[in-house]
Amino acid sequence: MKPTPEHNQRIETMTFASVYPHYVTKVVKKGRTEDELLQVIEWLTGFDKTKTQTLIDQKVTFKTFFEKATINPNAHLIKGVICGYRIEDIDNTLTKQVRYLDKLVDELAKGRSMEKILRTE
Template structure:
């Protein structure tokens, strides 16, 4: 699935600090914790808790955030649909990483077991 240039520019310029509180709110509304969210983000990106909090409070863009990440080798096991698009079919690497995060957060918010979310 190809993403149009306008969308790619908009997403790459989004500040992680503006998205992170929305992710926290989403999982907390469903009875999960910020710590669980951070565990999921850490699994995906390789960032530790301090690095996640740094990005969550600085002006880091999504592009910069994922450029510094060391993606988990099991990300290829993340399958499914986010916003009507299969994550495994997304062609743009940045957009695919963003959708991987979206998919994992959705699974967390839906109450899926952490072992399954982390593809253990």
């Protein structure tokens, strides 16, 4: 399945603050911690806990969130299907970055080891 322009637009205008609590709920319900979630976010974006909280407080959109991020050079190693979309086939950069984050959160919730989630090659 390929994301439509409307789908990409919806992701662009969605706020990170509106999705973050869902990430927390998902991982905590499966026995992981918010600190582990923050570690995953930091690995992908370069944002530490304080910066992540600032962006949540500012209610930035995903577009702004990822414009400010320094994407990990190994992010391209994140592959697979998330939310019905094969990450490798997504053309829109922002949509791909959001799906990277979704995939990492999913792996964390499924109990994958941090060593494997935080890809090194």
